[in-house]
Amino acid sequence: MFPTPRISLALLALLALLASLAVVFDFYSSPAIAPVLPAKSVQPVMSRYDSPAAAEHHAQAARSVGCGVVTVSDTRTAADDRSGDLIAELLAAAGHAVAARSIVPDEPSAVAALVRELAARPEIAAILLTGGTGVAPRDQTPEAVAALFTKELPGFGELFRVLSYQEIGAAAMLSRACAGMVDRTVVFLMPGSTAGVRLAMERLIVPELGHLVKLAAKS
16 A cells, blocks of 8 residues: 555645755764853862962971981991981981981980980071881880970871881881970981881972971971
8 A cells, every 4th residue: 555645745844844954953962063162271280299288388387497317327427427427418408407316226225315415506497317216126216215205196107107118118117217395406317228218208208397396397
């Protein structure tokens, strides 16, 4: 059976309409014809170093900090104290002054006495110790110095172990690096290895030392 003429005409009209729409769609979807929409502006993610608050804090940081550098070791001498040398070198490169430098044996009483002496000196605002932060029997620097802390700075040890884990894996848990304040003097305890010292100094201590000392002076 063939469709009636009325149905055939309606069908032809519908097909013609669909064909017209297809032509119009193809025309406007062509790359040369399609309207160019303005791209959405993407705001860069602001890091803490770019934020106005961080910039203000660091602008007020102490430009040069007087520091005491202490190497805790039974075997190191001035001739082979590479970790102490590295601390002094990185401090000087950042514009800070090494006001005192010592090597002390792994004896808690001797370490504590030296830290007390350095903290009492007005020209020293920060004390940086290297060595004795592991788990060996003679590693007793945290016990010797933490007893002197009037405030703890747990973020230093936490961040140091996170950064260490990224480099050495689970062995990072063996480090007992820590920091605190003896009255208004900031004290950092770092590992005895040069790799550990470099990590702590470059990633944590040097970027914040001036800011931290400035805040500590207000306490």
